[in-house]
Amino acid sequence: MKTAGIIAEYNPFHNGHQYQIETVRHLTGADFVIVAMSGDFMQRGVPAIADKYTRTRMALLGGADLVLELPAVWATASAEYFAAGGVQLLGKTGVVDTLCYGCETPEKELMQAIVEVLSKNASDYQMLVSYNMKQGNPFPVARSHALCSLLPSFSSDAVSSFLASPNNILALEYEKAIARWNSINSVHDRTFSSMPVQRIGEGYHSTKTGVTYASATAIRNALLVPSENDGNHNHSMFISTGSFDFELSQMLPDTSASLLATLAQQNLLLDTDAFSQALYTRLWALYDGGYAGFADCGKDLSHRITQQLEHFLSFSQFADLLKSKNTTYTRICRALLHILLNIRQDDYAALWQPDGIPYLRVLGFRRDSSVLLSAIKKEASVPLITKVADASSILHGIAYKRFLHDVACADLYRTTSSMQIQTELPNEYRQPIVLV
Numbered sequence: 292m293k294t295a296g297i298i299a300e301y302n303p304f305h306n307g308h309q310y311q312i313e314t315v316r317h318l319t320g321a322d323f324v325i326v327a328m329s330g331d332f333m334q335r336g337v338p339a340i341a342d343k344y345t346r347t348r349m350a351l352l353g354g355a356d357l358v359l360e361l362p363a364v365w366a367t368a369s370a371e372y373f374a375a376g377g378v379q380l381l382g383k384t385g386v387v388d389t390l391c392y393g394c395e396t397p398e399k400e401l402m403q404a405i406v407e408v409l410s411k412n413a414s415d416y417q418m419l420v421s422y423n424m425k426q427g428n429p430f431p432v433a434r435s436h437a438l439c440s441l442l443p444s445f446s447s448d449a450v451s452s453f454l455a456s457p458n459n460i461l462a463l464e465y466e467k468a469i470a471r472w473n474s475i476n477s478v479h480d481r482t483f484s485s486m487p488v489q490r491i492g493e494g495y496h497s498t499k500t501g502v503t504y505a506s507a508t509a510i511r512n513a514l515l516v517p518s519e520n521d522g523n524h525n526h527s528m529f530i531s532t533g534s535f536d537f538e539l540s541q542m543l544p545d546t547s548a549s550l551l552a553t554l555a556q557q558n559l560l561l562d563t564d565a566f567s568q569a570l571y572t573r574l575w576a577l578y579d580g581g582y583a584g585f586a587d588c589g590k591d592l593s594h595r596i597t598q599q600l601e602h603f604l605s606f607s608q609f610a611d612l613l614k615s616k617n618t619t620y621t622r623i624c625r626a627l628l629h630i631l632l633n634i635r636q637d638d639y640a641a642l643w644q645p646d647g648i649p650y651l652r653v654l655g656f657r658r659d660s661s662v663l664l665s666a667i668k669k670e671a672s673v674p675l676i677t678k679v680a681d682a683s684s685i686l687h688g689i690a691y692k693r694f695l696h697d698v699a700c701a702d703l704y705r706t707t708s709s710m711q712i713q714t715e716l717p718n719e720y721r722q723p724i725v726l727v
Contacts (some may be wrong), residue, residue, distance in 0.1 A: 292666060293390035295321035296375030296387040296463070296483070297549050298361070300329045301512070302339050304349035304547045307492055307504045312354035314488050315391045323356040323663045325387060327377045329366035330697065332632065333726075334373045336610075336624030337563045338704060340511050343527060344725055345550050347655040352546040353727045356660040357667075358725070359384075360652040363700040364638050367628055369587065371567060372639055374464035375471070379648045382626060386663070389484050394462035395494065396453055397487035401445055406466045408441050416441060429617055457495045462487060464469065471643070481672075489570075498687030505542040513539050514555065515562045519724040556700075558712050563624070565707050570631050574600055577630065586634045587626040592618065632700050641689075649690035652697070653677045655725025679719045 292567075294399065295315045301308055308576050312324055339346065347358045363374025380385045391648055392441045408416055416437055423433035435454045441449040453459050467486060473482040492504020500509050540548045554560050574596065576583075582593040595613050603609045610623040641647045650673050656664060672687045698719045709716045 292320045292386070292573070292662070293319065293388050294323045294325060294384075294386045294663065295486075296325045296327065296381035296384075296390045298327045298353075298374070298390070299350075300333055300339070300366075300507075301326075301346045301350055302329075302333055302347060302507055303341055303543070303551060304353050305505065305507060305510055305543050307490065307506075308350075309544050310491060311391070311488055312392055315486070316354070318486060318488070319389050319391065320663050321389070323386075323500070323660055323701050324354065325357045325381060325384060325663070326350055326355045327361045327380045328358050329699055330360050330363055330627060332363055332367050334367060334370070335621050336367065336626070336628040338561050339568075340562070341551060341554055342559070342562050342704060342708065343654060343701070344722060345554060347725045348460045348539065348727065349547045349550055351657055351725060352595060352654055353544055355657075357656040357663055358654045360654050360697070362648070362652075363632060364634050364693070364696070365648075367372060367625065367632065368639070369625065370460050370464045370647065371467070372642060374640055375468040376648065377392060378465065378468035379643075380651065383648055383672045384484065384651060384667050385481060386666050387483050389486050390465065391486045391488055392462055392465050392662065393490045394458050394487050395456040395490055396459060397462075397489055399487070401449060401453055402459075402463060402466060402487075404442055404445065405438060405463055406437060406449075406470065409463065409467055409720065410470065412441060423615055427542060427616055431617055431619070431621070433497060441724065458490060475643075480681075500539070501541065501571045503697070508610065511540055514551065514560055516652070518537075558709055561704070561711070563607050564605045565711060566631065566703075568701065570606050570609075570627060571603050573631050574603070582626075582630055584635050584637070586629040586639060587622060588636075588637045592623070592626055606670060632703070633696070638676065646689045646693070649673055649693060650682075650686055651675045652694070653724060655727070657727055669693065676725060679722075690709075 299308065304708045315321060315324060328347065331339050333339055343360065350358050354682065354694055359380060360716050361377055361380055365372055375722060381390060419437035419440055420433045424435045428436065435451050438454065439450045442450055476482055482575065484507050493499050493502060493506045493509065495506055496508060497506045498509045499505060500514055531707050578597060578600065583590045592613065599612055601614060606627065608625060610620055611612045651671060653676065676682050676685060682691065686694050701719050705716050706717060
């Protein structure tokens with residue numbers, strides 16, 4: 292039995308994702324494809340546009356066989372932790388042979404050279420990044436300058452161009468994490484290979500619609516349209532149900548378009564500012580103690596938050612207000628989300644420890660993939676959770692604490708959705724597993 296693994300957000304699941312799964316099956320000859328998918332909150336520091344169960348159904352109908360949830364602490368982290376969390380989750384299934392990921396430029400030689408610098412020459416790299424940031428450069432620019440200096444055999448244009456793509460950055464982190472996983476687990480014969488898959492269509496940041504392979508950004512923008520009374524702050528949003536015209540259906544598999552249309556009609560697509568009130572309340576509750584202990588925050592950003600909190604209008608407006616030359620909007624959003632979800636810098640210490648990924652939470656699977664679940668139950672190095680109510684008897688100590696944190700994150704998303712439509716939605720204990 293050959294099994295491929297993919298780490299994804301599917302925010303939402305579109306034609307490019309379906310193409311990737313089909314290509315992975317073709318290139319690897321995999322009998323099954325497992326997806327490690329983010330739950331209700333994303334790596335860019337924002338909520339998912341659709342809940343994790345709807346996105347799981349999209350993935351299964353789009354070709355995946357099994358969807359496992361990537362815990363929120365890793366799903367909302369920067370690229371290094373996001374990739375490492377996903378790699379460990381797939382590795383701990385005990386059945387994944389190949390991890391496949393999409394990238395803009397699958398140039399293995401350059402990728403491996405950068406990975407070697409990041410892994411074996413980390414101190415020089417960090418010193419150069421720090422120096423460049425002190426010169427007033429934001430982190431992405433500082434990173435590019437540092438790697439160009441340490442890779443003289445490659446042209447600066449080639450290195451800079453490669454690093455300009457978020458998907459290429461993730462690709463590097465996947466390769467780093469896979470190398471570390473394999474070095475740790477080689478004696479147990481639990482290693483796996485990697486396979487980059489060339490992305491097709493529009494780039495990560497593209498907002499172009501009306502094309503077959505549009506970016507997730509473009510699709511979200513087509514679904515979430517600023518209301519006329521937003522002013523310049525864009526702090527309230529409404530769902531444009533009229534967006535489901537030919538252009539949008541062209542960009543999505545029919546099943547994804549249908550599921551999103553249903554959510555839109557129910558007013559259940561969420562944007563960042565749906566969480567504005569929750570964030571504002573949380574920030575004031577923690578005001579006296581500051582925010583420096585939360586992941587991606589630090590003392591400088593904590594100070595700016597306390598100084599600017601009285602000017603808070605919305606999640607997105609406040610993130611934009613806090614943005615500086617050295618701190619990107621995405622980094623600010625991620626820090627604010629970590630404060631909201633109570634994810635602290637100390638939580639990252641568990642990254643490569645046994646309790647970093649202490650369980651495998653099943654969100655959904657295809658009925659014809661029962662043999663895959665049986666194999667995981669036999670080979671996995673951590674417990675497989677298929678029913679939330681059973682977790683208390685299966686998990687203990689820090690593992691159960693981490694599980695409850697994910698339940699709490701899901702409940703925040705559910706409660707926000709419920710308030711938006713003024714109807715109570717089922718909580719994690721009443722939400723059935725997705726079967727197709």
